[in-house]
């Protein structure tokens with residue numbers, strides 16, 4: 515049986531859902547590595563600089579804060595059958611989007627940083643850029659909802675093969 519092709523991506527955020535995910539691997543890695551091929555997952559790979567590959571599921575953590583991130587997210591969407599927003603920053607934009615609510619004086623103070631790193635004026639949730647199929651809320655992501663989703667992915671694929 516072909517393995518389910520998975521990608522795990524991180525944009526602007528604190529990466530806590532990635533930490534939760536790696537902690538879950540302590541318990542689930544045998545089962546998951548049998549079922550999944552991790553096509554992209556910087557946390558598991560020495561070099562994740564290759565072109566975005568075709569995936570069955572792309573799990574995306576973090577908010578979008580630059581043009582380069584927006585382009586990469588669109589590519590991930592194009593290359594994935596199902597795109598899952600992971601955690602509050604990806605689902606709602608917050609709390610990574612705090613600067614969206616700065617007053618004029620605060621915005622002026624950060625202008626140089628935005629220009630230097632080519633950041634957008636506004637930080638966006640994923641659904642402002644691409645279609646999101648499934649959302650796993652929580653800050654960090656809700657472990658139970660994530661595990662239920664993974665269980666469904668495995669069961670659906672096992673039944674349909």
Ligand code: SF4
Nearest residue numbers: 527530602603653654
């Ligand atoms: S949702 Fe919370 S835990 Fe996840 S990246 Fe954003 S701030 Fe960090």
